[in-house]
Amino acid sequence: MIQTGVRTLRHICRPALASLLATGTLLFASAAHAQVGTLDQLAPDLGSTFNLTSAALTWQQEVRSELGGLVTEVEVIVDGPAGAAFDLRLRRGQGWNTSDFHFATSITLPVAGVQPVLVDVSAATLVLGDGGAMVIELQGVGDAVFVRGSYIDPNSGGRAYPHPLFLNGPGCYSDCGWRMAFRSFVDPAGGSFPYCSSTPNSTGSAAQMSLVGSPSIAANDVVLRAQPTPNEPGLFIMGAGTSNLPLGPGTLCVPIPFRRLKFAFGVNNVMDFPVNLNLLPPAYAVMAGEVWNFQAYYRDPSVPPGFNLSNGLHLLFAP
16 A cells, blocks of 8 residues: 555656646645644646536546545636635546536635635545545536646656546546646545434344454454344345445445355344355455445344345455
8 A cells, every 4th residue: 555645646747747836736625624634635727617506517526436435525726706616526436427426515715716625525425445436516607617637748647646537428528638727635544334214123223234353454353343233144245345235124235246245144133144254255365455235134024024234335455
């Protein structure tokens, strides 16, 4: 794994970056925009602007994480009058991307002029593995706002950031030399992060997933827990992706195809299952920096249709 922001800086056009650093005009840091995550990705403001005035204009900047972790903040740079607004969204996956968004907010500029906008997105529980993709999506609402970024001629052999910018659909914008200026921050520590939703079962409450043990591959002490559940048999499933599909009274949070782990049983309204990482098949082999997703399926014979599901759990694995 890399250290904070070191490798991403290599993607910036070196002469331009050196000049900006020397003159102090690299428009990112601001004392009024404190952040708590670890810098993962950076694309600089090299003075280019993109029109964000119309609701008919939707920009998507593809971002690839190199640290992996819970995405905590994103920052973009915009130019506009005080009181002007625009929409910001995050979607999991590569661009162009029309999947369900993980985060959405409307932003109003507090002052006029060029300014960084740092947004806390941790509530979205968007967890990316090493190399995982998301898009930062910006859309106008009719106000006079412009988003800042860069243009480097592709024939020069360089880009300000390696991954493409899209406008209103597939195919990178213009000749693929344009990039949105942004920073993304993550909490890179391994851990567990609930997502998706569950519905009440016959215990009167909805079963919630949690991790007992640690997400360390070396420790190999992962125990999946769902509670409260009826004292009935069930099983846990795992997969690389996420979904949000109705299934019976609940929601399928891990998409097909998924791996069915061995049966577990509810005892005192708790269903546990120890996962031996060394016995998983090759297609589900777990590596440090990867995110795998888990969910519990269990019998609930006293409530039609006789089964239910927990919410989902992202596990970001550590060495």
